[in-house]
Amino acid sequence: MGPVPGAREELDRLGHALRAQLVDLIDDLAPGSDLSPLHLAEPEVFDWHDPLRYRYSVGCFTGMRPANVTAADAASRAAALLGSAGWAVATSREEVGGTVRTVAIGRRHGCGIEVRAVDHMTTLWFSGQTPAMALYEPEEFQHPEPLLTPETVTPGYVLCYECDGLGWCHDCGGRGWRPDEARGRVNCPACHRRRVCVICRGAAELAVTDLSPYQRGYYPELGR
Ligand SMILES: [Zn+2]
Ligand SMILES: [Zn+2]
Structure with missing residues (x-):
């Protein structure tokens, strides 16, 4: 800016x-x-x-x-x-x-x-x-790059199903707020200003051994 x-x-x-x-x-x-x-x-x-x-x-x-x-x-x-x-x-x-x-x-x-x-x-x-x-020139928001990709995910882990490796909240792109016509900005309803993904809390990946049966449903490649 x-x-x-x-x-x-x-x-x-x-x-x-x-x-x-x-x-x-x-x-x-x-x-x-x-x-x-x-x-x-x-x-x-x-x-x-x-x-x-x-x-x-x-x-x-x-x-x-x-x-x-x-x-x-x-x-x-x-x-x-x-x-x-x-x-x-x-x-x-x-x-x-x-x-x-x-x-x-x-x-x-x-x-x-x-x-x-x-x-x-x-x-x-x-x-x-x-x-x-x-005081500052307006600037187009640049969405952040994913923290992890299929190539860089830690062995024994899978990319977070919620953010797909982004790490940041995918709703607000890590800003913690969203533009609002009336008020200018409102707190992000997805992360409530925490800015990071609510599932992986910013890690971008999840340990396979920690997945619940429900979460495993997102990863059919893991089998049963
Ligand atoms: Zn958010
Ligand atoms: Zn995540």
Whole structure:
């Protein structure tokens, strides 16, 4: 799988810009917060369809607004800060089940940031994500070669009747998953991610002396 030229660099650049913007917002709106949870690790897979698309995201960072700042003030301050940094901003204020919630949303270069505040708590919620990007070129799956053939099977053994010497799960070809239209990938229903053949457990061959009467039925050449 070859990398898409420049894609990882671009995603990293967007991720660092996103983090820097969140740090600016949190420092201003919830001063004194511990910023260590904002550390960017590796981009996560957001979309499991081929080619996989990755993104950086901050799910939900919580901070406290000063008691003299209302929820609405905090959200409009967030919108002003985002706007002055070049983000397209929208704010909304709605009541859900007796809770008045104010939200500021910013968008820039495919990135999104959301700051949420509620009237009866001093907690502020910050979240953000980069766009999801393909980092690797799609590649046709190459089915693996059999581990063993009639020429290489161990004396006293027979090729596994289930995988015929492949060793790997023949349903998924050893990947442990199968493509799925809705979800992109699903666990292989045959091997349940074990990846190897469920009968020979990856050995590709079975000892003749260990065959059950039922299994011997697959090998008429062994006689009775
Ligand atoms: Zn499988
Ligand atoms: Zn097998």
